Amino acid sequence: MIQIDNTLVSDDLVTGKFVCDLKKCKGACCVLGDSGAPLENDEILILKEIFPELKPFMRNEGIKAIEEQGVSVLDEENEYVTPLIEGKECAYVIYEQDIARCAIENAYHAGVVNFRKPISCFLYPVRIKKYKSFEAVNYDIWNVCDAARILGRSTNVAVYKFTSSALKQKYGEEWLKKLNDAASEIMAD
Numbered sequence: 001m002i003q004i005d006n007t008l009v010s011d012d013l014v015t016g017k018f019v020c021d022l023k024k025c026k027g028a029c030c031v032l033g034d035s036g037a038p039l040e041n042d043e044i045l046i047l048k049e050i051f052p053e054l055k056p057f058m059r060n061e062g063i064k065a066i067e068e069q070g071v072s073v074l075d076e077e078n079e080y081v082t083p084l085i086e087g088k089e090c091a092y093v094i095y096e097q098d099i100a101r102c103a104i105e106n107a108y109h110a111g112v113v114n115f116r117k118p119i120s121c122f123l124y125p126v127r128i129k130k131y132k133s134f135e136a137v138n139y140d141i142w143n144v145c146d147a148a149r150i151l152g153r154s155t156n157v158a159v160y161k162f163t164s165s166a167l168k169q170k171y172g173e174e175w176l177k178k179l180n181d182a183a184s185e186i187m188a189d
Contacts, residue, residue: 002182004175012139013160014183017152018125020162024147027100029124031089032144035075036082038120038127044080047071047104050113057103057110058094065091082118092117122166125159158183 002009030037039047048071055063062085069083069091083091094103104117116122125145129136139159141149152162160167160179168176 002179002186004178004182005171006133007135007137007171007175009137009160009179009182010139011186012141013126013137013163013179014158014186016139016141016149016159017155017157018139018145018148018159018162019151019155019157020145021147021151022099025144026098027093028144029142030093030100030102030121036073036084036090037118039072039080039082039118040120041080043115043118044072046115050104050107050115053112054092054103054107057107057112058092059103061085062091062093062103119166119170123163123170126163126167128170 001011002014051066051071065083065085071083072080073083075081085091085093089100090102092103093100094106095101102117102121104113104115107113108116120127125140125142125148127138127140129138152159160183164176167179
């Protein structure tokens with residue numbers, strides 16, 4: 001483990017390899033699973049505020065799910081997550097050809113909203129578990145991302161490098177520099 005400020009970072013972020021391969025996985029991480037994407041409290045407020053602007057980017061099924069359930073729901077672990085459409089894909093999922101994508105991110109790239117997407121989605125495959133005095137920053141290994149691990153190994157891209165923009169957004173530039181320094185030491189050993 002790597003300790004940076006109030007975080008404990010798994011070595012797997014440095015030693016593991018990962019690059020999303022959407023052509024192969026088809027965005028399965030947005031469609032499969034037991035619940036929606038984890039949300040932080042401020043993200044729930046943002047989603048409530050921008051929902052009207054997101055509607056033109058969403059599917060009717062997603063709009064209906066949010067109108068019925070709200071922009072967030074409590075999952076089995078009593079944590080706020082995005083709602084699902086009929087217990088399946090995230091309500092914010094849209095399909096471009098046969099690839100699941102995010103309506104929030106499309107609205108962001110179109111310049112309609114200033115919120116890119118929930119940080120848990122931006123960070124994936126990195127998952128954060130909050131404890132009383134620290135946050136655990138881990139690499140979530142899920143079989144739907146097998147192609148991403150293969151592509152990551154063939155291009156030699158570490159998980160933390162693949163997610164560096166998201167890690168910087170979450171923890172800041174100084175934190176990311178500390179992670180880069182620690183990674184250099186680990187790889188030199």
